[in-house]
Amino acid sequence: MNELAEQFSTEPSADGEAExxxxxxxxxxxxxxxxxxxxxxxxxxxxxxxxxxxxxxxxFGSGDAAGTIYKNYYGTPLVDPVDGRxxxxxxxxxxxxxVAPNTHTALVDHLxxxxxxxxxxxxxxxxYTTALLAAQEAMDTAVVVxxxxxxxxxxVREDGGLQPGRGHVIESxxxxxxxxxxxxxLIRLREATYRRSPLVIVVDDQVPVGDLTGHVVEHExxxxxxxxxxxxxxxxxxxxxxxxxxxxxEHERLREDLRGRRSMAEVAGLAGRLARRVRDGDDxxxxxxxxxxxxxxxxxxxxxxxxxxxxxxxxxxEVSLWSxxxxxxxxxxxxxxxSRVSRESHRLAELLHGVRSPSSVPEMPLFEESVQxxxxxxxxxxxxxxxxxxxxxxxxxxxxxxxxxxxxxxxEVLWHDHSGARGPLLEWLDSLVVRGEEDIRxxxxxxxxxxxxxxxxxxxxxxxxRWASDRGEHADRRRFAAAWALERAVADPLLASRVQRLxxxxxxxxxxxxxxxxxxxxxxxxxxxxxxxxxxxxxxGAGTKSVWAPVxxxxxxxxxxxxxxxxxxxxxxxxxxxxxxAAKCLQGLSRFxxxxxVTALLREPHARDHLxxxxxxxxxxxxxxxxxxxxDAMRLWVERAGDEPGLDELVAGFLADLPExxxxxxxxxxxxxxxxxxxxxxxxxxETAVRVRSLMKERWSM
Numbered sequence: 001m002n003e004l005a006e007q008f009s010t011e012p013s014a015d016g017e018a019e020x021x022x023x024x025x026x027x028x029x030x031x032x033x034x035x036x037x038x039x040x041x042x043x044x045x046x047x048x049x050x051x052x053x054x055x056x057x058x059x060f061g062s063g064d065a066a067g068t069i070y071k072n073y074y075g076t077p078l079v080d081p082v083d084g085r086x087x088x089x090x091x092x093x094x095x096x097x098x099v100a101p102n103t104h105t106a107l108v109d110h111l112x113x114x115x116x117x118x119x120x121x122x123x124x125x126x127x128y129t130t131a132l133l134a135a136q137e138a139m140d141t142a143v144v145v146x147x148x149x150x151x152x153x154x155x156v157r158e159d160g161g162l163q164p165g166r167g168h169v170i171e172s173x174x175x176x177x178x179x180x181x182x183x184x185x186l187i188r189l190r191e192a193t194y195r196r197s198p199l200v201i202v203v204d205d206q207v208p209v210g211d212l213t214g215h216v217v218e219h220e221x222x223x224x225x226x227x228x229x230x231x232x233x234x235x236x237x238x239x240x241x242x243x244x245x246x247x248x249x250e251h252e253r254l255r256e257d258l259r260g261r262r263s264m265a266e267v268a269g270l271a272g273r274l275a276r277r278v279r280d281g282d283d284x285x286x287x288x289x290x291x292x293x294x295x296x297x298x299x300x301x302x303x304x305x306x307x308x309x310x311x312x313x314x315x316x317x318e319v320s321l322w323s324x325x326x327x328x329x330x331x332x333x334x335x336x337x338x339s340r341v342s343r344e345s346h347r348l349a350e351l352l353h354g355v356r357s358p359s360s361v362p363e364m365p366l367f368e369e370s371v372q373x374x375x376x377x378x379x380x381x382x383x384x385x386x387x388x389x390x391x392x393x394x395x396x397x398x399x400x401x402x403x404x405x406x407x408x409x410x411x412e413v414l415w416h417d418h419s420g421a422r423g424p425l426l427e428w429l430d431s432l433v434v435r436g437e438e439d440i441r442x443x444x445x446x447x448x449x450x451x452x453x454x455x456x457x458x459x460x461x462x463x464x465x466r467w468a469s470d471r472g473e474h475a476d477r478r479r480f481a482a483a484w485a486l487e488r489a490v491a492d493p494l495l496a497s498r499v500q501r502l503x504x505x506x507x508x509x510x511x512x513x514x515x516x517x518x519x520x521x522x523x524x525x526x527x528x529x530x531x532x533x534x535x536x537x538x539x540x541g542a543g544t545k546s547v548w549a550p551v552x553x554x555x556x557x558x559x560x561x562x563x564x565x566x567x568x569x570x571x572x573x574x575x576x577x578x579x580x581x582a583a584k585c586l587q588g589l590s591r592f593x594x595x596x597x598v599t600a601l602l603r604e605p606h607a608r609d610h611l612x613x614x615x616x617x618x619x620x621x622x623x624x625x626x627x628x629x630x631x632d633a634m635r636l637w638v639e640r641a642g643d644e645p646g647l648d649e650l651v652a653g654f655l656a657d658l659p660e661x662x663x664x665x666x667x668x669x670x671x672x673x674x675x676x677x678x679x680x681x682x683x684x685x686x687e688t689a690v691r692v693r694s695l696m697k698e699r700w701s702m
Contacts, residue, residue, distance in 0.1 A: 033549065039442045040484065040522075042335070083161050086143045091136060094129055096236055097268070099228040103219045104130055107200065110217050111138035111167075115193035116186055118212055121219030122205045124263025124493035126229070128171060130219060131200040135167030138198045146170040149530050151177040152201065156188045162197045171202040173497040176504070178203050183211045204497050226258050226267050233271030244278050251284065257291040265493045295409035302327055302379060303413055325349035327378045328414065328425070330399050331407035332432075332447045336439060338382065338397045347431070351424035379406060408450060415454045426451075426463050433467070433481040434474045445481040449488025456495060459485075460502075468506065468515035483518035490524050500528060507535035513544055521550030526557030533566045540570070543577040548584045555589055556596055563589075564601070564610040571617035583618045583626035590633040599637055602650040616658050619668060631675055638679055642688035652695035672696065 103119070107130065110117045121127035136143045144166050146155070152170065154160040162168060172178035181201070193199045209216055231249055238245040248254060258267070270291075277287045303324060322345070329345035375392075381402045384390045390397055401407045414421055432444035452459040467482035490499040503519055506512035517539050519525075525532035532554055536547040555563040563585075570582035589598050601607035618630035634655070641648040655672055659665035676693040680686040 036438060036442065039439050043442050043446050083144050083146045086132060086145055091132065091143065095133060097233055098129060098133055099225060099232050101126065101130065101219070101225055103217060104134055107134040107217045108137050111135070111198040111200070114190055116189045116199045116201070116215070118181065118186070118201045118203055118216045119219050120203050120205055120207060120216050122494060123173060123497050124265045125219060126264035127202055127219040131169045131202050135169050135198055135200050139165065139167040141166050143167045143169060148172060148175050151175065152185065152189065155199070156192055162192055162199065164196045166197055168197055168199040169202065170199070173204055173500065178207050181212060183215065186212070186215045226264070227255065229264055229267045230258060230271050233268055234275060237271060237275035238278060241278060244284065247284050248274060248278070251288050253288045254291065263493050295403070295405050296413060298406060299409040299413040302410060303418065321349045321352050323378070325352060327410065330378050330380045331401060331410050332429070333399070333440065333443055334401050334407060335398055338392060338399050341399045344432070348424070348428045351428050352421060379403065411447065411450060412454055415451060422458070430463065433477055441477060441481060442484065445484035446488045448481070449485035452485060452489040453492040453495060456498065469511045479515040480518050482515050483522060486519050487522035487524055490527065499524065500531065504531070504535060507538055513539050513542070517545070517547055517550055521553045525550055525554045526559070529554050529559035529562050533562065537566070537570065537578065540581045541575045541578050546584060547581055548588055551585050552588055556592070560601060561604070561607045561610065564607055564614065568610045568613040571614050579621065579623070579626060582614060583621065583629035586614055586618055587629040587633045590636040597640070599640060599647055599651065602654055608654070611654070612657060616660070619658065620664055634675070635679055638676070638689050638692055639683055641692060642685040648688060648691050649695060652692045653699060655692065656696045656699035
């Protein structure tokens with residue numbers, strides 16, 4: 001038996017590829033990844049733009065997506081397009097909340113005349129909702145959302161996906177074909193859509209018009225539309241409380257706050273939060289005072305410094321770099337110890353002042369101020385690790401910004417009103433990423449992502465590119481920091497498409513691939529699984545390093561069937577490194593338990609088919625290490641079958657279906673019987689392996 005086990009586990013590779021040493025890659029252990037995930041889950045809610053919906057962390061990070069009624073209804077498979085009809089109840093809900101911009105009538109008229117239109121506008125401006133409802137009105141029928149990844153070229157074919165008698169919408173954000181739209185293609189699409197199946201192609205406002213003149217309808221949401229959207233949402237959400245609704249809408253502070261909202265998605269999110277707090281019985285004035293405009297006023301005062309009377313009795317503004325640096329350190333390092341915040345605030349003050357010895361500078365007196373002076377202008381509180389209030393002398397005193405959203409407001413005021421501090425602030429954040437512990441690095445990276453939402457071009461050019469392509473001593477830390485910053489930035493609906501395009505380019509450039517891979521292991525990959533898996537396939541095929549870690553997180557975030565389908569394709573690839581990752585991922589995913597367990601998918605026919613293909617190809621691989629990954633995965637399944645009622649029958653049925661007719665199938669049957677007999681001696685619960693073996697043989701005899 002031992003000789004047979006050795007033969008099966010150490011067979012040489014027929015194609016010789018196993019002899020090629022894999023590139024050395026430093027991957028975080030699962031324990032480290034779990035710890036980082038917890039840090040990011042704790043940190044992201046503090047730096048998320050309002051309008052986001054908080055979710056649990058995935059991968060090396062987590063985050064919040066703008067999840068409002070303005071959402072996508074389509075799947076994103078890669079090979080066979082999946083076009084989905086928008087449910088009528090969703091359209092009814094959209095129509096109830098919809099405030100039609102001037103674009104709406106122009107778009108409906110354009111569809112009536114030409115059948116196809118390119119709706120060009122900024123993400124988050126309500127363009128997608130406008131496209132859906134205009135397509136429905138133009139045809140007065142159902143609406144189908146076309147698979148964006150499949151593109152528009154297929155639509156010119158007779159069976160390309162257009163359904164006669166229905167309106168169609170396809171959104172191009174993050175796709176390769178958007179910049180390649182040409183007038184000739186649209187003219188051909190006119191022939192397919194005219195009077196039968198109108199089509200709206202939604203594109204980003206960054207897509208060049210080029211020769212598309214005459215086909216493009218420009219979508220712009222006027223400032224007054226934001227208040228109309230808020231009015232409509234609150235009227236619907238608070239239909240049973242009209243007086244509270246009217247009091248909210250007439251509050252001047254709310255109007256001020258609304259001017260800072262850049263997208264309709266943010267306005268919709270704001271309306272939802274306001275309505276929840278009203279229903280909870282909160283006071284209207286308190287609700288509004290906690291919004292962005294009130295927080296910004298507070299941030300302006302905190303950063304403005306204190307006023308002191310001079311010898312002549314005149315009060316003058318006196319700004320202390322120490323107290324301002326302490327405030328910024330509290331914001332970035334929210335939740336860390338007072339000693340660490342104080343120490344880092346000194347370093348930041350040095351950078352802000354431009355000298356390395358602040359004690360020698362009269363304007364920065366070390367002994368004329370105390371920590372208490374700084375606290376008077378920082379609006380923070382002290383707690384222990386359980387959240388209980390403590391004094392500043394407590395050995396584990398943690399500093400926390402007292403009001404939710406204030407930290408973001410402070411950073412926004414600093415960035416826009418004190419531009420001279422930008423460079424020193426980024427230099428300080430870079431130093432935190434290089435030499436800080438995990439929690440410090442996470443906080444610094446998330447802050448950079450927040451700053452990118454204020455000024456994408458500046459942060460991208462000054463820091464993100466340098467971090468992502470770094471090859472120095474701290475390259476790994478900087479690359480992961482860039483990925484975490486992008487994860488934070490993608491929560492802004494106006495930046496989502498830019499981040500998508502950036503990572504698509506980075507996945508094709510050797511010096512940026514590692515960073516792109518890390519970024520796809522965050523909520524970016526969870527939000528755009530099809531695009532992420534395509535880019536990871538490109539990275540894995542290049543043989544630079546395994547993409548197991550990001551694939552694991554995309555799977556864990558919910559795209560399980562998609563991941564298994566792609567792994568099944570990889571297992572049949574002509575590229576050794578893709579087959580290598582398929583085998584490693586099968587083994588790694590088999591370690592999941594609970595609702596994410598691979599064995600839970602054995603009840604789903606579609607997922608089970610992908611698992612059969614993947615398992616069969618890995619177990620029959622000519623590469624010994626790949627086969628061993630497969631057998632290790634099957635052992636985990638059998639071991640788990642003893643802990644979950646009914647799983648033994650599912651596993652036995654799966655194993656029985658693995659061998660196909662022919663010599664290879666016969667050999668696989670022998671190996672299955674051998675390993676089950678071996679596991680019956682090795683596993684602590686050997687009876688499970690015996691039972692699975694018996695059930696499997698029973699299936700074969702039928």
